[in-house]
Amino acid sequence: MREFAYRRASDVRDALVAGSTGARYLGGGTNLVDLMKSGVEIPDRLVDVRRLPLSGIGELPDGGLSVGATTTNSDLAAHPEVRRRYPAVSQAVLAGASGQLRNMATVGGNLLQRTRCGYFADVSQPCNKRMPGSGCPALAGEHHNHAVLGRSQHCAATHPSDLAVALVAFDAVVRYETLDGVGEIPLEAFYPPVGQTPHRETALPPGALITAVLLPGSALSPRSRYRKVRERASYAFATVSIAAGLDEATGSARIALGGVASRPWRARTAEAVLRDNPGDRPEAGGRFWDPDLLRAAAEAELAAADPLPGNGYKVTLARNLIVAALTTLSREETRR
Template identity: 65%
Template sequence: MREFGYQRASDVPGALALLGSDPEARALGGGTNLVDLMKAGVERPALLIDVRELPLDRIEAGAGGGLYIGATVTNSELAAHPEVRRRYPALAQAVLSGASGQLRNMATVGGNLLQRTRCGYFTDAAKPCNKRDPGSGCPAIEGEHHNHAILGASAHCVAIHPSDMGVALAAFDAVVQYETADGPAELPLAEFYRPVGATPHLETALPPGALITGITLPPAPVAAVSRYRKVRERASYAFAIGSIAAALDVREGVVHEVRLAFGAVASRPWRAREAERVLTGGPASADAFTAAADAELSAARTLPHNGYKVTLMRNLVVAVLSELAEEAAR
């Protein structure tokens, strides 16, 4: 491991000053991803800036129904908060499905957003990887790729984004709040993660030296009837091989509003906007849910060993939306 400096920030201006003092500085929240990658020699920051003591640990409910979530809120705190569970149950379910209780107690919301899109080739410094060493190649395309991307990938990288929380945030139009030396700013989550393209090593649109301060969830009454479903290869402590965050508003058998986002299928949480478009205004039936899933998945580009994800995601869409439709009909 490369030797590194460590400093603790007590306020946002101080953290920004430290981040601006060294281009190789990194903010440290819970460290559940960053420290592991440092141990593997994949991440090599010169300076770690501990931000856990910044006053960014609150969750506030907005009068109109939205939420503000501070960047240093832990995943456990987020999942347990009564307003999160009431207004955005799929978000609470997504967080609880990730990692283990010990890791959720340490991991922060801001850190979750910044965890690296990765696969076994990325985390093995002895292997080539365009994400770690631009231009070195993507061995996953010809090698082990059974849990790799089927949507939005490129010839340069087929890794998937591992976040469960991010999938629910994508479904509910989350906005990332951050600060730089020039002041506060924000990015919709839909623009926060960059398309993988030819530059898979550039994962987010955050400017250099930026510090995430929180997330805003706009009011979304449909989110109160929502669900997160995760499929994985073992019962706990495993990344998804496919997941879905879904919310549904059905009135007299017709889909009034629907939100859908997929996980473990792309380099970022995947908002299923084509499926939403197909469903809105139509019947809330299994056939309609299947047609919507097929419309979204028509853009899938599979590799020899990950084509099963198309069937998996179709089945997830139909199962979860059918459950929500039955719940609405009671």
């Protein structure tokens, strides 16, 4: 690891001043420090923001929740109102890492973690994320766990965060600060399309510090679940995952996929198919969709898939996961 300077920020402005001159923010360090050890990240200066007053979970006026950026993943997963109002968020965190990592990792840092593509992590290999213009060896190389949606000829890596998938499903908003003031970005727009600039991984302005994540009350979904398929039963990154929620008032669905794209993938085409075909509503308040309709919704979403020779199985897996998750979810009673 290269030598670097370290300081602990005394307040948010102190951190922002350092960030405006090129310093990197350090939260739990569960991703950044690993990348520094491998030589992928080589910051000259780190500014520790862990002790800034940016932790905790509070109420929003619309019935949603505000999650401070330095809140640990463990605290987020265990919070009773998160578990009650957005259970898929809690489940996504618990599916994402071991207890030791959850105790250290922060919500803001989780959203900024970088891909686990083997070519990205190997500094002896070209990679457009590390060295723009150097190429993407995954396209012709090992890519069985790479993207099938939204990829480009410049990058086929997938986004690693489980939490971000659940947050995208519930229209979460990222709040940040710069020296110019406070700003907000919907999480769905926080991650730009990979296009020709895979090294540009977020829409944050330079030097911006994430201060909170907002879960709006309009997306409240006590009937929601997160399901994850991975290559081993222990903590591993998603092969394909899904965050799904049902709106009890309208019977519409919220669907986001993980492990299939360079960013959490909001399945809006599938949502539209189900919204236009509302299905049956039994007296208990549930919503039942015909399996054929669920498959049609999944296939409509995945019609845009562009798999590589070695990862076409993900398209089938994603289709089956959408059908299975919504079939199960629509038959569950709402948690009170």
